[in-house]
Amino acid sequence: MRCKRCRTAPVAIALPRHHTALCAACFDRYVVDQVERGIKQYQMVRRDEPVLVAVSGGKDSLGLWDLLNRMGYTTTGVHVQQGIDGYSNASEVKTRAFAEANRLPLVVHDLNREYGGGVTAMADTSRRSACSACGTVKRYAFNKIGRELGFQVVATGHNLDDEAARLLGNLLRWQVDYLVKQSPALPASHAKLIRKVKPLFRLTEREVAAYAVLRKIDYVIDECPMSHDANSLQYKAVLNQLEHQSPGTKQFFYLEFLRRQPLGVDSTAEEVVLNECIRCGEPTTGTLCGHCRVVAPLTQTRQAGADPAGPGGPGAPAAPVSVDWHA
């Protein structure tokens, strides 16, 4: 079968939600178009503005970094080494390899070295789920590192499946406070916060994976071993079932939600006052920020037990273009 756009090259991927099927070259143009359209629609990044890209080593974040780089943006990667056995080392290796191959600067933030423990230890000591602890610490790191390095915006690799699954979860539990904040571009609502953008929000997970494969990006294929029963995977699975029955379901669900925001909810009434955390000084809605609630029990445990891990542990292999970041 021939590409439905150029009508010459053989089809590389079918896109049922767009009633089309494209060759590798036309699909590549489609992906770039969708990302450009998303960036423009939400005025995510100015052409001359340096962008910090949060990179896990998976298809989405490496695909995003590759795309922004190809599109001419000045980018720096930031990778949080979570210290999860049998997963995080491979993620760091692939992230460093991508940075090196593309001569792109990379900042690595190693939780073990910084706090004397990784996500698993933080989850244990703070009595949170691993996903909750990890998300809190990563969001904190992206913002703080970005701000201290002079960035005004951080981009993450969230795709349409991620956002649609999150929307479904928020609706099933009627988390209306989260609904009004679910935008692909969040402004800096405090002097210490930088903007957060999700340029891949118009592309499905399958499309981003196909892009990464066609671009021969060497990414971590495994899902994080801690997330195997996460609700978001359930939501993605049921949305994929519905998508299979009615192609375009996910796209309409999320993009039409965005078009209708804020859904009659008075967003000015939802405005929250941000304080500075009494422990670290970063913005928080309470007195002690989420990050400090996650890491404080761990650092206290480590100090009490004089654990040999912590700052000064074995360093990650140095790459010419990457730097390690310490608070």
Add this chain to the structure above:
Amino acid sequence: MRCKRCRTAPVAIALPRHHTALCAACFDRYVVDQVERGIKQYQMVRRDEPVLVAVSGGKDSLGLWDLLNRMGYTTTGVHVQQGIDGYSNASEVKTRAFAEANRLPLVVHDLNREYGGGVTAMADTSRRSACSACGTVKRYAFNKIGRELGFQVVATGHNLDDEAARLLGNLLRWQVDYLVKQSPALPASHAKLIRKVKPLFRLTEREVAAYAVLRKIDYVIDECPMSHDANSLQYKAVLNQLEHQSPGTKQFFYLEFLRRQPLGVDSTAEEVVLNECIRCGEPTTGTLCGHCRVVAPLTQTRQAGADPAGPGGPGAPAAPVSVDWHA
């Protein structure tokens, strides 16, 4: 295992969403309690008010009729004979048998006799899906028959699964106009409309089926053969998957939605003006009502072809407590 309520009789059914398991007698009380609670919460029916019950012959509608009758309400059933081969006759037979066994009055509205064709023919001639044609004609019949017989309220057997699936569909497609109308109790918004109530909205499909089985109600088990690929079945299936993972998902999703209505949408702004249909005089938002758009092409076809079917065809077997209804 013993019932978690009375601690004596053996368990008949587990109710994971309530973290309990009940014997037959305690489950029966639970079902009656939930229906009473729903009726009271929405002031659906006054104790002294006669209720028209829409009865298809399935577990939900026969279960509802049985419940309302046991709870002391004065009820009359109304059954629409849809004329679907291999399905509608069995439905009518079981409905008539239930009415007769319980000495309850039943009105049967036979589409073939009334219009010279059933749901399949109506769908063909009006170029609608069978589900759309059927729903339109049934809602019309319930309201018109109810009003002409002096009822002010009609009850349908919609359960929690039906309502949660409908809510999910309305959200996936952001049909906000439908969202504001999705209540278990709709008021009479026009002099020719009667109230519509759904007393089973707090009970899952599985619970209503268990009730029908325990009450030895002989109901039609098969799904309607026309609905096999209906979206609502897909939505029910995915909600059941999520419910299996997290018991209580469906209940929270729908009941919390109701609690939060109208979701910041200004319901007065959504007020619609109802006109009277130029063909039949029943209320409609346009000029020709949905019912007439469905049945007019069929009756025109029949008149043009002088089809022998139509008023005067073979009558359904007469039951002592049932009457046939003609417009």
